[in-house]
Amino acid sequence: MLEKTYVPAAIEQKWYTHWETSGAFQAGQRADAEPFVIIIPPPNVTGSLHMGHALDNTLQDILIRYQRLRGKDVLWQPGTDHAGIATQMVVERNLAQEGLNRRELGREAFLERVWRWKAQSGGTITGQLRRLGASCDWSRERFTMDEGFSKAVLKVFVELYNQGLIYRDKRLVNWDPKLKTAISDLEVEQKEVQGHFWHFRYPLEDGSGHIVVATTRPETMLGDSAVAVNPNDERYKALVGKQVKLPITGRLIPIIADEHADPEQGSGAVKITPAHDFNDFEVGKRNDLPKINIFDQDAAICQSDDNLVPQELIGLDRYDARKKVVEMIEAEGCLEKIEPKTVMMPYGDRSGVVIEPWLTDQWYVDAQTLAQPAIEAVKSGKTKFVPATWEKTYFNWMENIQPWCVSRQLWWGHQIPAWYDEAGRVYVAETREEAQLQAGSETDLTRDTDVLDTWFSSALWPFGTMGWPQDGEALGLHKYYPGSVLVTGFDIIFFWVARMMMQGIHFMDDVPFGTVYIHALVRDEHGQKMSKSKGNVVDPLTLIEKYGADALRFTLAAMETQGRDIKLSEKRVEGYRNFGTKLWNASRFCQMNGISGAQSNVPPKATLAVNAWILGETAAAIRAVTKGLDQFRFSDAANAIYQFTWNTFCDWYVELTKPIFQEGGAQEQAETRAVAGWVLDQIFVLLHPFMPFLSEELWHAMGSDRSADLILSAWPDADKLSVDRAAQDDVNWLIDFLSELRSQRSEINIAPGSVLPAAFLDAHVSVLERINRLSSQITKIGRIRPAKLHYSNSTNEHTGRPITVHSESLNESFISVDTQPKEWLTSVQFVAKGLTIFANVEGFADIPAQKARLEKAIEKAEKEAASIQGRLNNEKFLAKAPDAVVQDNRDKLAVHQAE
Numbered sequence: 001m002l003e004k005t006y007v008p009a010a011i012e013q014k015w016y017t018h019w020e021t022s023g024a025f026q027a028g029q030r031a032d033a034e035p036f037v038i039i040i041p042p043p044n045v046t047g048s049l050h051m052g053h054a055l056d057n058t059l060q061d062i063l064i065r066y067q068r069l070r071g072k073d074v075l076w077q078p079g080t081d082h083a084g085i086a087t088q089m090v091v092e093r094n095l096a097q098e099g100l101n102r103r104e105l106g107r108e109a110f111l112e113r114v115w116r117w118k119a120q121s122g123g124t125i126t127g128q129l130r131r132l133g134a135s136c137d138w139s140r141e142r143f144t145m146d147e148g149f150s151k152a153v154l155k156v157f158v159e160l161y162n163q164g165l166i167y168r169d170k171r172l173v174n175w176d177p178k179l180k181t182a183i184s185d186l187e188v189e190q191k192e193v194q195g196h197f198w199h200f201r202y203p204l205e206d207g208s209g210h211i212v213v214a215t216t217r218p219e220t221m222l223g224d225s226a227v228a229v230n231p232n233d234e235r236y237k238a239l240v241g242k243q244v245k246l247p248i249t250g251r252l253i254p255i256i257a258d259e260h261a262d263p264e265q266g267s268g269a270v271k272i273t274p275a276h277d278f279n280d281f282e283v284g285k286r287n288d289l290p291k292i293n294i295f296d297q298d299a300a301i302c303q304s305d306d307n308l309v310p311q312e313l314i315g316l317d318r319y320d321a322r323k324k325v326v327e328m329i330e331a332e333g334c335l336e337k338i339e340p341k342t343v344m345m346p347y348g349d350r351s352g353v354v355i356e357p358w359l360t361d362q363w364y365v366d367a368q369t370l371a372q373p374a375i376e377a378v379k380s381g382k383t384k385f386v387p388a389t390w391e392k393t394y395f396n397w398m399e400n401i402q403p404w405c406v407s408r409q410l411w412w413g414h415q416i417p418a419w420y421d422e423a424g425r426v427y428v429a430e431t432r433e434e435a436q437l438q439a440g441s442e443t444d445l446t447r448d449t450d451v452l453d454t455w456f457s458s459a460l461w462p463f464g465t466m467g468w469p470q471d472g473e474a475l476g477l478h479k480y481y482p483g484s485v486l487v488t489g490f491d492i493i494f495f496w497v498a499r500m501m502m503q504g505i506h507f508m509d510d511v512p513f514g515t516v517y518i519h520a521l522v523r524d525e526h527g528q529k530m531s532k533s534k535g536n537v538v539d540p541l542t543l544i545e546k547y548g549a550d551a552l553r554f555t556l557a558a559m560e561t562q563g564r565d566i567k568l569s570e571k572r573v574e575g576y577r578n579f580g581t582k583l584w585n586a587s588r589f590c591q592m593n594g595i596s597g598a599q600s601n602v603p604p605k606a607t608l609a610v611n612a613w614i615l616g617e618t619a620a621a622i623r624a625v626t627k628g629l630d631q632f633r634f635s636d637a638a639n640a641i642y643q644f645t646w647n648t649f650c651d652w653y654v655e656l657t658k659p660i661f662q663e664g665g666a667q668e669q670a671e672t673r674a675v676a677g678w679v680l681d682q683i684f685v686l687l688h689p690f691m692p693f694l695s696e697e698l699w700h701a702m703g704s705d706r707s708a709d710l711i712l713s714a715w716p717d718a719d720k721l722s723v724d725r726a727a728q729d730d731v732n733w734l735i736d737f738l739s740e741l742r743s744q745r746s747e748i749n750i751a752p753g754s755v756l757p758a759a760f761l762d763a764h765v766s767v768l769e770r771i772n773r774l775s776s777q778i779t780k781i782g783r784i785r786p787a788k789l790h791y792s793n794s795t796n797e798h799t800g801r802p803i804t805v806h807s808e809s810l811n812e813s814f815i816s817v818d819t820q821p822k823e824w825l826t827s828v829q830f831v832a833k834g835l836t837i838f839a840n841v842e843g844f845a846d847i848p849a850q851k852a853r854l855e856k857a858i859e860k861a862e863k864e865a866a867s868i869q870g871r872l873n874n875e876k877f878l879a880k881a882p883d884a885v886v887q888d889n890r891d892k893l894a895v896h897q898a899e
Contacts, residue, residue, distance in 0.1 A: 001591055002701050006584035008548025008577070011697045016130055019696075024711050025135045027075035028476065036067040037075045037483040039462050039513075040136060041496070042144065044083035045118060046090050049128035051522040051530065051568065052489060054540040058553045059519055059560060059634060060487045061134050065689040066629050067484075068135075069715040075480050077465050078136035080123060082145040084413040084454045085179060085187070085350050091117050091412070107411050107449075114412050128541060133549050133692050135711070140475070142465045144457045145414070152464040153414045153457045154430045156507065161418075161428040165366045166406070168426065170291075172274075172281045173405050175358035177299035178351035181409035182362060184455060186495045188346045188355055195343040197266065199336035200329055202227060202244040205252060211236070211244060212336050214266035216343050217276075218329070219321040221246065222301065222309050223292040224253055226272040228283060231257035233268050247334045248325065249308035256287050275359040293359045318356070363407040363416060363450070367502065371398045374501035383501065383511045386632045387562045390490060390518045397494040404499075406453045413451030420446050459499035462512035483513040490518050517632050520560060525569035543573050550691035551577035557690050558638040579646060580694050583687075586650040587680065587698050593661050595676045597703025601714060603721055604674040609773070610656045611675040612727035617648050618679050619721035625686045626718070641686045649683060652735055659780040677702065682716050733833060734774050740832035741782045748828065754844045758784035761829075761836040763816040772813045784839060786814045789821050857899070865896035 003010075019025060027035075038060050043053060060076065068074040091114050092102055102110040129136070142149055160166040173182035198218045201210040213227055224246055229236035240257045260283050261270050274284030275291040284291060294309055296302040299318045303309050310328075313321055329335050346355040375398050377383050378391055385391045407416060419427045419435040421443050429435040432445070439445055457464075462483055467475035482504070488497060497516055504512035523529055524536040531537065543552045554576040559566040598604075606612040621644035628637025653676070660672050680702060688695040688710055699710035750756070760768065771778065779785050817838065820827055826842040841847070868889050871877050878886060 002584065002588045002698075004588075006581045006694070008550060008580070008693065009545075012131070012133075012549055012693045015693050015696045016133065019135065019709070019711055020130075020138065022709070024709060025076070025137050026139055027073060027137050027480070030071065030073040033071055033073040035075065035479055035484075036064075036072040037077065037480045038064060038485050038487065039077045039465060039483050040079065041486075041488050041492075042079045042081040042142075042458060042461060043125045043129075044086050045080040045122040045125075045143070046083050046086045047125045049125055049132065049540055051538055051540050053125070053129075054132060054552065055519055055522050055556045055560070055566070056487060056489065057129055057132055057134050058556045059517070061132070061553075061692075062557060062634065062689040063485060063487070063629070064135055065692060065711065066715070068711065069685060069688065069713060071714065073479075075140075075476075076134075076136045077140060077142070077480075077483075078126065078129075078134075078138060079142035079144070079461070079465060080126065081454060081458055082143065082413060084408055084410050084451060085181070085183065087114060087118070087122075088410050088412040089179075089350060102411065110411055131541070131544060131549060133553065135692070140465070144454070144461075144464075148467065148471060149457070149460075149464045150414060151430075151470060152460050152468055153452065154417050155469055156460060156503065157417055157452070157456075158428055158430050159507075160365065165369060166428075167364055167366070168361060169364050169403070170359060170361050171364070171403065171405070172276075172278055172357045172359055173362055174346065175297070175299070175356045175360070176348040176351050176353065177297065177356055178353045179348065179410075180297050182358075182360065182405055182407065183348060183350075183355070184405075184453060184495065186455075186492065187349050189349050190344045191347050192342055193345050195341055195345075197339045197341040198326060199267065199338070200247065200271075201334045201336050202246060202271075203334070204239070205243040205245050210334075211239060211255065211269050212267040213269050213271045215271055216341065217322070218325045219301070219318055220273045220276045220294070221271055221325065221329075222249060222313070222321075223273045223275050223294040223304065224251070224271045225274060225284065225289040225292055226253050226287065227255045227269055228258040228261040228272050229255060229269050230259065230261040230263050233261070233263045235263075236269060247329050247332050248310060249304075251306065251308050256283075256289075258283050258287060276357050278357050281357070291359050295356060295358055297358075299356045299358075362405045363418075363452075364403040365406055365456075367401045367404040370502035370506055371401045371498070373505045374398060374498060377501060377505060377511045383513060384515050386515060386517045389563070390493060390516070393490065394493055394498060398498055406456045407448075407450040408453055409449075410451050411449075413454065414457055416448040416450050416452060418448040420448065455495050455499055458496060459503040460507075462500055462504055463508050468507070481508060481512070482510050485515045485517055486513040487517045487519060489521070493518065515632075520563075521565045522556070522568050523565050525567050525571075527565070527567050538568055538570075543570065547573050547577040548580070548693070550580055550694045553692075554579070554638060554642075554690050557634045558642065560634040562633065579642060580691060582646055582650050583683070583694070583698065586654055587702060589654060590676055590680060590702070593673070593676075595673045595680070595702075597699070597706065598674070598678040598681045601716070604671065604678055606671060606675055606724070606727075608660070608668060608671060609724075609727040609730045610653070610660075610777070611671055612724035613731035614649070614653045614675060614679055615721055616723040616725075616728045617644065617653075618682050618716075619718040619723055620644075621648070621686065622682065622716050622718035622721075626715070629689070638690055641683070641690065645683050645687065649679060653679070655781055656731070656734075656777050659776045662780075663776075684710055685713060685716055730770060730774060733770065734777060737833045737835075738778070738782050741784070741830055741837070744830045744832070745783065748841075748845055748850050750841065750845050752783070755779070755783045755785050756839040756841060756844060757787040757824075758837050758839040759787045759789060759815050759817045759821065761817060761819075761838060763835060765816075767835065768814065768816055775814060778814075784837065786812060787821065787838075787840065789815065789817070789823065861896045861899040865893055868893040868896065 040060065041056060064074055064076045094117065095101060157166060174185065174188050176183050195216050197214045197216060199212050199214045200221065201212055203210045211227060215221060227244055229240065239255045242255050243252045244255060246253055260279060261268060272280045272283050272289060274281045274289055275293040292304050294301055294304050301309065301313045301316045301321045303314055313324060316324060326335065347353065348355050375395065378394060385394065417428060417430055419432065421439055427435040427438040427445065429438060435445055463477065463481050466472060466477040466481050468477055486497065500512045504510065524538065528534060528536055540552060551573050555573045603615055606615055621640055624640035625637045628640060657672050657676065660668050684695045684699045696710045700706055820838050824840045826847055827838050827840050830837040830839060872889055872893065
């Protein structure tokens with residue numbers, strides 16, 4: 001027998017351990033079955049479970065468990081990402097506590113410390129994913145720095161280099177002066193800060209005047225190589241082609257015409273610094289301008305190639321240099337004005353410092369070439385985005401793609417397989433030995449110290465995890481590639497999804513997945529983005545501790561509506577924990593009435609209307625949940641099983657079967673037990689993808705001799721269920737009838753247990769037949785019974801209804817009457833399903849009190865209506881009030897008049 005109280009913590013660890021140790025998660029056990037594959041977006045090895053992870057992995061697990069139940073050979077490929085910057089920062093902080101730094105240790109010793117940290121503390125998040133219920137095949141877990149995966153990374157780099165798709169170039173990057181490395185756009189946060197617009201006068205070389213430019217970063221003027229004006233700006237057309245003398249440095253730079261200059265912004269003239277601004281870099285390319293670098297790796301001022309930066313500025317931090325530059329320009333009489341301005345500034349998400357666009361030598365991938373087949377794959381429908389609107393984002397990024405900087409100035413990561421000789425010639429190979437063969441045995445080689453961008457290695461995840469290029473046969477590469485579905489957030493469509501598409505098509509000659517499901521963002525209950533600074537971060541582990549993993553999972557699924565963000569409140573999680581309690585209690589009720597799990601997937605035969613009805617409702621629920629999951633409409637699927645379980649089964653079916661267990665015959669009770677047990681089994685299966693722990697516990701509790709765990713059972717087929725339309729109509733009518741009757745009884749304060757004598761007014765004979773077919777439930781649940789009235793067996797030849805007359809016989813069934821029975825001194829009329837019911841309430845209701853309540857309500861409604869009517873009759877009100885206010889008053893008037 002189930003415990004009286006549902007306690008999630010008591011069952012979750014038990015079942016997860018059982019599933020994992022029994023091999024329930026492992027792929028390949030259904031050798032001939034159709035594969036269904038999801039590769040997990042590898043969380044950072046430094047990470048811990050946040051609400052985005054909880055949503056992402058819950059949706060993946062729902063799909064995995066669903067397809068496992070459908071008999072497919074399921075693989076959910078797990079693993080973690082080495083997270084170059086994040087991991088290096090963690091270990092460096094640990095070293096700092098010991099009074100050490102990585103440069104003192106040296107590269108090899110530092111990497112030893114990283115691996116030691118990874119073994120001891122890394123991978124916390126995989127344990128937390130287990131707490132969430134993630135049914136990954138942990139026997140295949142991969143790490144982006146493990147030996148096999150590292151070989152795949154080296155092979156890809158070398159092949160792309162040999163194909164001319166990887167090259168070294170001097171371009172602008174996002175430079176983090178604290179971490180001293182290039183970082184990706186995804187690692188840059190744009191923040192609004194209060195700054196200034198400094199307006200400088202740049203004197204014309206011919207002495208005929210000056211041109212005013214405005215900047216938010218005065219120090220960068222030391223690297224200016226032009227001033228740009230819009231070609232259509234009449235104010236400056238005559239100046240195009242002339243030169244100005246750059247203050248402080250004396251550098252002569254041209255005035256050029258370029259569309260980048262906006263006549264509406266500032267003075268309409270903009271300074272161009274190609275080495276320190278991404279837009280300026282493109283202007284410089286179009287106009288063949290020199291790239292003058294004036295920053296070193298610390299974002300301090302360095303000497304320019306033309307040696308025109310004043311010596312007193314060399315070595316100054318960028319912000320100290322800013323003050324000095326403004327002072328020097330003012331001293332030259334070239335400061336026009338300073339005005340306050342709100343500006344967007346780029347910050348490193350790890351270091352927290354302002355990022356500098358910086359001109360450096362880096363390794364680049366020719367992303368434009370690789371992008372073309374990846375674009376075509378989505379256009380042709382080979383890979384589909386759900387919702388489809390995200391395809392526009394994908395195309396926008398891919399069709400405007402820039403060279404991809406893949407080198408990082410770190411020690412932790414895949415070291416770039418490139419070696420240089422003393423002359424600077426480069427030799428790219430998978431091993432030093434191969435590079436030495438290229439260079440010749442007498443040549444001294446030095447390996448590139450940079451590592452590869454983490455996104456470069458994670459782009460190989462769909463096939464690198466499957467053993468490519470060496471162990472593919474053993475790990476089922478050709479069976480499990482391409483994957484079926486990728487579930488991820490919109491923020492990494494470009495950084496990860498697009499790059500997997502490019503690399504997968506290039507190296508595997510096929511897309512890496514057929515469908516990309518882009519899920520919502522989880523916000524707080526007010527719709528605000530969660531952030532530590534706002535103090536509104538909701539910890540999924542805290543919610544799991546309090547309400548159980550199943551409740552959190554179900555909440556996220558029920559709120560995952562395509563195209564809308566999730567507003568998460570703790571009350572919703574608590575509500576779905578209560579849903580689990582509801583099913584637990586219904587299962588206990590079934591146990592107490594001798595109901596147990598079914599022995600067969602075939603539904604039992606049903607002769608009673610209520611049993612035939614629940615089988616039909618089960619078929620509808622199976623179709624709804626299946627359709628929702630097939631279409632990635634998680635909220636539709638979750639709400640379908642919720643409504644069926646709570647309302648249809650726990651509330652109505654349990655209630656409607658109580659009379660059978662109380663006074664039904666042995667055959668009726670046996671049929672009801674069989675049907676209830678079978679339907680409950682279907683609920684467990686349908687619920688399993690969403691609430692795996694609770695469903696598995698109840699599955700075993702309701703059947704002690706189960707031959708298999710629920711996780712490996714079969715998804716139900718609605719097409720095998722016949723639907724009795726007559727029974728459906730009868731019971732659905734009954735539910736509506738009882739609902740309306742209960743509501744009206746409650747309104748006039750009749751005690752729930754009171755059974756009222758009742759008769760129907762002018763009920764058609766066919767309706768009366770249905771009422772009497774269902775009289776047991778109407779009597780037990782509706783709390784009305786056939787009135788013991790004297791009546792004749794004669795009927796009205798026009799209506800077919802009984803004619804009420806005094807007679808000696810007493811009725812055993814509900815009857816129809818023409819008027820209120822004369823014998824009843826105190827009665828009320830209920831209206832349910834369009835039927836008027838006379839009920840004798842003598843001794844059951846305080847009629848004077850009810851009349852007084854209604855009279856008071858009428859008086860109040862009349863008073864409200866009169867007040868609003870007076871307002872609407874006032875010409876001044878109609879003339880001055882907004883249309884919406886007038887309409888609101890008209891609506892309220894209609895409500896009160898109807899009342």
